[in-house]
Amino acid sequence: MARKRYKYAFTRKKHTKGGKLSSILAFASFLLFVGSAICSMMMGGKGGLYLGAAGFIAIGFSVYGFILGLKSFSEENRNVLYSKVGAVANGLLTVLWITMFLIGIG
Numbered sequence: 424m425a426r427k428r429y430k431y432a433f434t435r436k437k438h439t440k441g442g443k444l445s446s447i448l449a450f451a452s453f454l455l456f457v458g459s460a461i462c463s464m465m466m467g468g469k470g471g472l473y474l475g476a477a478g479f480i481a482i483g484f485s486v487y488g489f490i491l492g493l494k495s496f497s498e499e500n501r502n503v504l505y506s507k508v509g510a511v512a513n514g515l516l517t518v519l520w521i522t523m524f525l526i527g528i529g
Contacts, residue, residue, distance in 0.1 A: 454483040455478070
């Protein structure tokens, strides 16, 4: 008895544009976090206005990246890997930044 051979065709799906931008914004926010933490340690916790402004910009990046990541799931016939990575990373970074902000106020 002959075996049935199945033929599968895999199409290469492009990544979502919103997912790519979401991942880039997560990376930028993470770099700002690491840079701000290093600068704050070098200055003995007296970073002042510039590190606070960098933190607020990074919060904006992570919130906007999270929204973009969620919106990019609706793009049809696209690979959503970067959307998943961007949405999760930006969600975690947003929580991290807000936690750091609340610790700084307290």
